Amino acid sequence: MVSTAAERRARILGAVDRLGTVRVIELAAHLGIPVVTLRRDLAALTADGRLHRSHGVVSSPSRATAEQPERPPVVGMLVPTVGSYFDEIIAGARAASAGARLVLGISSYQARDDRAQVEHLLGSAVDGLLLSPHWLPGSDSPLDWLADLPVPAVLIERRGAPGAPAVALDTVASDHRHGVLLALRHLAALGHCAVLLAARDDSWTAHQVRAGYAEAVRRLGLDPQPVLDIRDPGAPGEGPGGIERLADRIAAAAGTGVRAVLVHNDHEAVRLSMLLRARGLRLPEDLALISYDDVFAALAAPPLTAVAPPRRAVGATAMALLLRRLEGEADLPAHRIDLLPELKVRGSCGAIG
Structure with missing residues (x-):
């Protein structure tokens, strides 16, 4: 038979009175009440002043006052x-x-x-x-x-x-989509009508960056470009030459007039700055490059403009x-x-x- 909220809360009060100070997870197991349901009941009982709850444990108000200071959570x-x-x-x-x-x-x-x-x-x-x-x-x-x-x-x-x-x-x-918009807006203000995105696809942030790129291109009226995939060199079928191929593709796009690129993330962006120079593209004279993450971007030569999430x-x-x-x-x-x-x-x- 399904118990009412009043019946559950009476059981909770009785158990806390018997057990003393008890962890919420242990109380749920003792009473056989789902943790999500128990938390709602505890919130109501705490608001009514009938229980004291702190750092994942619950006790009666009188016991909480008498006991030693609680351990930190x-x-x-x-x-x-x-x-x-x-x-x-x-x-x-x-x-x-x-x-x-x-x-x-x-x-x-x-x-x-x-x-x-x-x-x-x-x-x-x-x-x-x-x-x-x-x-x-x-x-x-x-x-x-x-x-x-x-x-x-x-x-x-x-x-x-x-x-x-x-x-x-x-x-x-x-808000990574906003971060990408900041980068593309800056490049558009410099006169770029098209911006490449070179990005990974193996993390939540990477997918947010990709989605943000598509939105920002539409919003700013830029010429859309195919996303250049950055593959993990350790993945099956990939090798250390993957970053070299990416540099070749960026250089080829620069030959058609696309001279701005956003790179996710810093690790690849710092490596690309050297590889692109070997292909005749200097930063910033020949190519504008923005990195996404700003973990190591300031240490590159030249220091890279970067989107800095508030980590x-x-x-x-x-x-x-x-x-x-x-x-x-x-x-x-x-x-x-x-x-x-x-x-x-x-x-x-x-x-x-």
Whole structure:
């Protein structure tokens, strides 16, 4: 028989009175109540002053007052890589942790690794999760399990598709489509009527960059160009010569008058600047080049103009939002927060179309 909300909440109050201070996930298992349902009931009971909830644990108000200070919350963070784009996101999350302990899980750009890493983090008794799973547009179904996580979670640089279970999760991301528009608008202002896009296709950001390129070309009235695919040199059938072939294609396009290119990401853009010089194209005299990511762009020769997503702010905002969840704020709707990238103008965009 299905219990009413009043009956469930009476059971919850009775269990907390017996068990004392208890983790939300353990309380759900003890009562056999789905975690999502339990969280709603706890929010209502907390708002009424009948329970105290903080950092993933719940207790009676009198017990919370009498007990020793609570331990700081533990936050698990899943990222696909370290050493590049996500380093500053991690740094931002740490800076905003407000005493919370951060536990890192490193997956890969493979969806099958994400769940194992998340289960490992949950086994470490985390109170909440910051997640950047491998997630490409149209591939939500392998990640439906995210909607059933036993602790609050915030997606970073990811967003569920409309109608998918994970769409209800909080999200903090860079607005990469706006970032691409900034780059193409800058090139158009320099007189370029056509801009090439050279981009990867193996990450969420790459797909957002590609979609942003198509939108910006239409909005600015630029001549559309086929996207130049950047392949992973480690992928089957690809080798280190892939970047050489990409440089050949850019040089060929320059021969037809297309003298501006946006490259995702910095790793490829820095390598291309040298290869293009070997093909008779100097930056910025013969070709305008903008990099997307701005991790290493300033270190190139010449320093590359780059779109800079607000990586540190993304991490800090996601952590702050998760901590609000862990504090048990009642009636907090699901958040979709987009932060705007900036264009850092340097020395690689002097060429005029």
